[in-house]
Amino acid sequence: MATGLALHIGLNRVDPDRYEGWDGALVACENDARDMARIARAAGFESTVLLTPDCTVAGVTAALDQAAARLGPGDILLFSYSGHGGQVADDSGSDAEPDALDETLVLYDRQFLDDEVQRAFRAFADGVRIVALLDCCHSGSGIEVPGGGAAAEGTPRYLPEPRQRQLSDRDRSFYEELRRSLAKEASADGAAPDAVLVSACQDNQVASDGDVNGAFTAALLRVWDDGAFTGGYRDFHRAIQRRLPPTQSPNLYLTGTPAPDFLSQRPFTI
DSSP, X not given: OOOEEEEEEEOSOOOTTTTXXXXXXXXXXXXXXXXXXXXXHHTTOEEEEEEGGGOSHHHHHHHHHHHHXXXXXXXXXXXXXXXXXXXXXXXXXXXSOTTSEEXXXXXXXXXXXXXXXXXXHHTSOTTOEEEEEEESTTOTTTTTOXXXXXXXXXXXXXXXXXXXXXXXHHTHHHHHHHHHHHHXXXXXXXXXXXXXEEESSXXXXXXXXXXXSOHHHHHHHHHHGGGTOOSOHHHXXXXXXXXXXXXXXXXXXXXXXXXXXXXXXXXXXX
């Protein structure tokens, strides 16, 4: 029988000492993580929930490493993130992404590059199904390739642009060295993992916070309807997309070559 492990991350703020005085206060991200864990547990997943101060780079990578050590071919990882999304300048020349920006998950102690997400996912055995649900800004391809900026209703879940520039300048040498290391690892590891991302918005958009849940998570919960939903991942994505405005259009993004029967499975199927 297949094993399902889930990691749910929710940050209502970050450490201002690590973000030049900015605490990034949000309302609904911890609720999002708890609600995603509730769905996952009902579907039979063993879930780990990390909330605000525990959502450090070390904490998140340790939880993903533990999951990678336990899962084998035919098993499934569910990874959900709710918090701020950010971007940092990518000065890696010919290897840089088209917009010269790396997308990030804004963890409690520092920004976590999309390339670092890929490294964590590459640690899983071939044949492990990986599903990522990202409720943050600029998340359209946040498990691999990043993007731009637009407007949404409500409080946006993004690191403000002036702060992004300040942090990007401050940490430029750190991220340059990190990218070089990640690029070497990626070339040695070969193909990208087979992963399915359903994100809160496109790369050039922002995602809205809410009083109870983020706009994306709230739409997901309505579509899921306590398990009444019966379609596959493409149907799931389209149904969520219909419940959100054009300014926040969820994306379906694939890495590797997920099998057709994986994509046609009902979400949260172990």
